[in-house]
Amino acid sequence: MGQSNMKEIAIVAYQQSDCVSDAGAANEVELIIPVLGKVFEQVGITNAQDVDFVCSGSCDYLQGAAFAFVMGVDALGAVPPIKESHVEMDAAWALYESMLKIRMGHAESALIYGFGKSSPGELPNVLSQQLDPYYLAPLWVDTISLAAMQARLMLDQGLITERDMAEVVARSRRNAQGNPHAQLGGDVSAEDVLAQQTYVSPLRKADICPVSDGASAVVIATVEKAREWGVPYAVISGIDHCIETHNLGVRDLTDSISTRRAAANAGVGDGRVDVAELYAPFSHQEIILSRALELGEDTRVNPSGGVLAGNLMMASGLSRIGEVFNRIVAGEAQRGVAHATSGPCLQHNLVTVLEKGETA
């Protein structure tokens, strides 16, 4: 998305729930409402009446409840009626839609939230049904197995080693120790990971993100509005997304050309990248993404632990943007990249560049 003659848009708030393996006690609204309460507090507003637009991301198949996202509106305070929309995708795409709304001049601010309750179903099976309905879904080939084949392609071609994958896991676990919302954190070495037996070979359980329940929320606004609110912000200097064909056989699974293209359009290479939060549900995919984004030694990758430490389906992509925002407003980074993904083997990728805003 180009910048000329357009109002700059900034992230002004981000909150995420804990990633838990089973939020059995909470329904959709009960998952969302504490996170929204905190994000409103962070901006100093009361409820969704105080923003111009609301967009959420969720997928009813996760918990097997049709139109569950409609229930989510109970968390917003939608009396009198509000402008609201929903994507059956990760909420990072809800943020993209919200930016378009602001760019078109229809809003100055937006609340974006994503939530996922994956524990009620068997997630890899549920996700298998997003595949080609004639050739793949009837086989029930699950997403872990598809990722395992992707990893083997890389291993066979010498593009990665199992140790490289284990190092990704070890760093994720280590970084997650500093993230109070993470599900899996700890002092785990690459040797510890390599000592595990394979689960869906060549993947070990540690190479695979856990199944998590939870929610996250972000508020975005024009820079003018952010200053009016008097809150710290990070400017969204670029955003783009690209998708590849559904036919896995045709794709080069060892690379992510859609990420490369989105990164070029979002201007990732136009400056230093201090921090990157990558939505890599499998360890080898973090390596694919780091290469596709051409990240160097001076970029901190997934300081939150990333999704290997806790994966909120339909919210993790939004959380990646929020985590980069956190690093920037904390003064730990000037410029960062957030990535979100959807579909098997990194089929669809969204890249966002955030930069420290000028102080008012």
Place this chain on the structure above:
Amino acid sequence: MSDENNVGEDNETVTGIEAPIYLKYNFTAGAAASRFLTRIKEGVLTGQRCPRCSQVYIPPRGSCAACGVPTEEEVELADKATVESFTIVSIPIPGNPIEPPFVVANLVPDGANISVIHLLSECDNAEVHIGQRVQAVWKPQEEWGYALDNIRYFKPLDEPDVPVERIGKLPVTGLEG
């Protein structure tokens, strides 16, 4: 459906597939609904009051949809209610054992501000009307479970009608009875 329906006129070319998908889930009711269902198993209707606008919701979902804030205060409700709206169902509904014609109504329990849907019976269908006072007819206690159908249906009460503009508004009439 037989295979014949999925082939073309030459009786050979495949034109369609049957691809049924079955997914298994373990549904959890959530904290507010679990509380509501636990109490109805004890024969008590409950709602939750919004801390901001004081509206009482039944069944409670843990939030005030109007204010967007969590609701925690539990409110016991009477099993008397007022008809807010209703319809007379004249066609059989697949899987529903009740024989038509029968009355389905939006009922606002005394003490609550919104309606729940339930059946009206022991009444002349032609005389059911908005504002009518009704009371729950419970199943025998030994049949109570975690379900709203512990109440078999509501039946008319010999009480004055509630004016339309007061239905679902505080203060609620009839609670003392």
Place this chain on the structure above:
Amino acid sequence: MSQPDVLHQAFELGFTYTRSTGPVVGRFLTELKKRNIVGIKASDGRVIVPPMEYDPDTAEELGEFVEVGQQGEIVSFAWVREPRAAHPFDRPFAWAMIKLDGADVPMVHCVAAEAESDVATGARVQAVWADEPRGFITDIRCFELV
């Protein structure tokens, strides 16, 4: 207010849809019924199996079917140690990307094997047919090592 037990209920959700195949998928499934496997020629001449309706690069409509072999080579695979109930086997097996002879693009299907060590990238496999093919992807019951 005391916290109640969390109430839960197992249930099965069925999406009992029939799907129209269209001419390209329909042709592939019709051939499966006859125990043949066909692909389609992409704009650049590559043979894609199973066939796609449109070229993934140019979006051109495709229509030139090509019969391919029932044997092929494993391009990559995943060894499933603990099969899920939904999986086609109740014992360990492999998912594989299989490039059939005469095809340029691998297809995903399952491979029956005794042990992980029997399966390898580059290994030759052969389609095993269902007893009564009916025009469905599982007419190829699985592949087995040659």
